[in-house]
Structure formats: structure tokens, C-alpha cells
Amino acid sequence: MKKMLLLAILLVSAFANAQKMSTITYFQNDTLKLDLDLFEPETASKTKLPLMIYVHGGGFSGGQRESGHSFCKYLANNGFASATITYTLYAKGKNFGCDGALPNKIKSFQFGANDLWLATSYFIKNSKKHNIDVDKIFVSGSSAGAETVLHGTFWDFKTMNLYKNTLPKDFKYAGLVSGAGAIMDLNLITKKNVIPMLFFHGSADVTVPFGTAAHHFCKTNASNWLMLFGSHSIYNHALSLNESASLYTFCGGGHEYSGTLFEKDQFYILNFLNDVLAGKKVQNHTVFKTGKKTDKANPYVFCD
Template sequence: MNLLFKMSSLLLFVFCCTPNWSQGQTSESTYNIIDIYKATKQNYDSAKMITPLITEDIKYDENIVYKKTRQKKLELDVYSPSKKSKKLMPAVILVHGGGWLTGQKENQRVMAQHLALKGFVGISIAYSLSLEARYPASVFDVKDAIKWVRKNAKKYKINPNQIAVLGADSGGLLATLAGTTSHLKVFSTDDDISEKVQAVINIDGIVSLVHRNAPTENSMASIWLNGSRDKNEKSWMEASPLQYVGEQTPPVLFINGPNPEIHAGKSDMTTLLKIFQTYTETRTIPNAPPAFWLMDPWFDMTLDYSVNFLNKVFGRS
């Protein structure tokens, strides 16, 4: 199959790092921090590796099964501050990128650990990739992860009223979709546990697949959404978070790279959030490479923007 990724240079990068997907292999191990760094270093001399933390200041609880599907067991990692606190802590659920086709929860492990050092409970999750289960499976996975966190809030000393979801690249769309639809039936499930989140962080993620400025050709989205935009526009529209912005949308932080094609509809979403008097921030990191959030010096910038936003939204000093 000939893949022409016009959505962004990041999706091009993902494809280049995933040579076997057309043979039915998920190849999630190829879209990882090490390979991303090696590819980026060829064009960005300032790029530096980020590595997982090993410190007694963090409690590690990894590879916990939060959901079983027909295809696999979905796992998550929980990182929390070791220092005991009388106050309940905010939680941040992290959703990795990879064009819905590849990627792994370990890509967001370093960010989750650094958030733990900042007083949050960082939770990096796996979800169903496109060759395992097509849309809307991954949307329900993210929502089920939110419910798992709320259900286990007491165990991890999480404030159930202070849950944020952070997503990067395609994970940014999933995170934003979860945040804008928690009160709607479109992706609802039958249990009584709330899937509501109190903040969304979108790191270079798409907010509309059908916006007038969005490219009409995106092969990875076509795989995820069971058909091209021309053949299955209903799903493309349904999977676009911009469609659902309203009074109940939580505060949103956009952290953008320089690629304008990724950001179709974000100014529209920002305008709507302001109309509904919902707090929002937009931070742009100029001259950043694809997947900038997985390498220094851009990782530190992404972390700082995220922590400052969450502290403001959750009223933390």
C-alpha cells in the first residue's frame, strides 16, 4: 500500500519507523524513545536522550492490567511521589502517540515519572492499536482507563475530582476526545463510574479530521477509522473533538510544534472555549522536531508548560 502522509511530518516519521505494519504486525517496539532520538539526531544536533528515572522519590507500580479485550490485556504504569502527603494528589493519565497504529505506553513513562516528582500521580496507559482493534476501540480504552483511575483513587491517594488526561500526537486527539465527550452518549458505557476529567493537555495532537484546513488524505487515520474520509466521513467527524466543545468541556492546554497542518481547527476550538469561559492556554515551541516531547531540550519545555497549567487549573502553589 502506498502511504502518502500529508497530515504531518510526524506521521511520516512514524511510518518510516514502522516498516512491517502492512504485513499485519503492530511493530509498536519500533516507535520508541531510542529510535525517535536516533532519527531526530540526524537533523537536530541539540537533541538529547531522555531516560527513565530510578529514584527513591517515586513509587513504581508498573504493568497493571486495567482492561482485558479480545485481542490483549491492556496495561498501565502508575508513578506517585514516595513522600507521604495528607492531601490527595491530582492524577495525570498519559496517552502515547504513534498515528493510532504504533507506539507504546513506555514512551510516556519518563513524563509520568517527572510528573510524580512534581507532586502528581502520573499514569501512562496502553490502548488498542489500529491493527488490533479499529475505531472506536481506543476511545473506549482511554475512557476505561479514566474510570480505572477513579475507581482506584483511594489506593493511590488520588483526588477523584482532579484528574487530567495528557495526550501526544494521535494520543492528543484521544485525550481531547475523552475530555470533550465525557457527558455525551456518543462514547458512553453502561457502568456508573464517571469518565469525566478536569483538564486536558493536547501535545501536538489533531482536534479535527474534517476541518476546512485539515488535509483530506491521511492514510493512518483511514486505517484507524475503517476507510478514507470520502468513504467514511461520519466516523472522521465523530472522532473529531472540535465537534463536541461546549459548556462542560474542561480547561485545555495546547502545546504545539511548528507544523501548521497538525493544528487545523485549534484556533476555532480556542475561540469556543473562550466563549464558554473555559480556561485555555496555547504554547508553541518553534523549530521543534516531530515527537519533540520525547527528547530534550523540548521535553523540559513540555513538562514545564504542563505542570504550570495543571497547577493553575488545580489551584496548587
């Protein structure tokens, strides 16, 4: 029995250490230094690796890239390269609430998206060094990180670019994973640029809307009023474009579910990524019960 227990411990230990991590500065100028933690499978692959870039949450004013370590380790243990990045927290020290200034909110999205593009450029330029397949670069994020990857995926690069940075012409990410994210305009997502997407979101989230509503559900006279299209709205839009899309709804849940699938039950994301890589189209909506009471009169519950 003791020998079997020791063997089990060794196997768990080996699995937990089946990846290697390196910290890399992916961008630096006179005023800004941005790092990422890259996790790669311990055993060298004979084929180029798909890559996931993860962007942490924190309201564009806080959070750390280390919060993505467990997710990145999981992917590295399953044949992916995966990186969690530091990015510009433009809202730090600013009012991001309903009585804040709208330009600051939009700039927060823009700086985050630009840093995502810089990280992407780093991996494209160093694809041979890290054995990355540049046609299989995925992006993911939680909360503010999800808003970053959604805008970084669908904004026009030339229009919103802030740095002397370039991406290959007609570059597209291979897929996207959004935890409680939203986008400013559904019209940004077109038949030409749509990609496979997985969403998960609490249906009663009052921070980032699950459906279509103002950010933080601000009143229409708020100085920081901005309409946002959340997971449910983007999912339905993706279906209308006949693209692969998966939605996991936490019925009655709030913004506390913004990181759930990154932190546990990560196999849902891995299955989605593998389906995309296999060229399989998936369109599904799964509802999880949370045990929380839901207000049937609330149009943003969407638990059916």
C-alpha cells in the same frame, strides 16, 4: 570539592528516585489485556493526590506507554500521581493515509477514547487504594494520544461507549494537555463541558493541522478525508467560551514537536496544572522560535 560533588550526585539521585512505579492491569476480558504504569510520590501524602493519565502517540498503530515514563516521573516528583497507559492500536496494519478507509480512522479514535475511559474507571473505583482525588483527574496525550484525550473528554460517553463501563454521572476531567492534537468537531466542546486546556503544536504541522484542515491535508476526493480542528482552533474556541486555555506555538515547526513539552520544559505543564488546582484562570498564547523558515502564504502558520 570531592565531598561537594558527591553530595550533589546523591541529591540528584534522590530526586530521580523520589517516586515509585507499579504496573497494573486496568482492564482484561477474553481477548484484551490493558496495562498501565503508575508513578506515585515516594513519600506518602496525607491528602489525596491529583492524577494525570498520559496517552502516547504513534498514529494509533504503534508507540509504547514507556514513552511517557519521564513525564510521569516528573509529575510524581512534584506531588502528582501519574499513569501512562497501553491502549488499543486499532489502526495497526490498516491504511491510515489519505487513501484509507474513513471508518477505520474514526474507530481508532473511539477505541482509544474507550480505553482512556476504562483507565479512568479503574482509578475511580480504586481511588482509596491509590489515594487519588477523583475530582482532580487530568488527561494528556501526544499526537494520536492527544486526539484520544480530546475525543475522550468531549464525546458523549453513552453514545460512544463500547464496553460495559460506567463513569459517574456528569463526570468531567479536571483539565487536559494536548501535544499536536485535534478534534473532529468543535461543536463537541460546549459551555457546559469545556475544561481548562493546554496545547502545544508546530504551526506548520502537515500531519495533524495546527488550525482547521483535513487530516494529513488530504484532498477533498480522498476516501479517508476528515476535517480536523487543531490546537489553534480549539484554543480560540475555548477563549470564546471564556475558559482557561494556554497555547504554545512552535513557529514553523512540524509534527516533530508533538511531544516536546512532555519530554523537556515540563514545568510549563506543571505550572498549568497548579494554576488549575488553585482555581486560577489563565489565557495565554506563547510563540517559540524554531529557526525554521515559514511560508507567509501558508494560512496554517499562525506565528503572529
